[in-house]
Amino acid sequence: MPRIIDIQGHKLIAALIGYFEKERDNGGSLLPVNSVRERVAAALNIRVHTVNNIAYKMKNNTLDSPKKTRRHTK
Structure with a gap:
């Protein structure tokens, strides 16, 4: 069964497409290949700290999704 991707997922995929198209147009990687975390951050348009x-x-x-809290009504 295919998973539904939310709007955040769409934005990340769009960022990846844009980054790899820039690399294609550049004729090679924009950042050194050994700088894995920096390349990931640049490709996804997020901070290296993240x-x-x-x-x-x-x-x-310990990678898991954030816990969602639900307010219980009486």
């Missing part, structure tokens, strides 16, 4: 936080959570196997 990428570092996610990488840290991946390393410690």
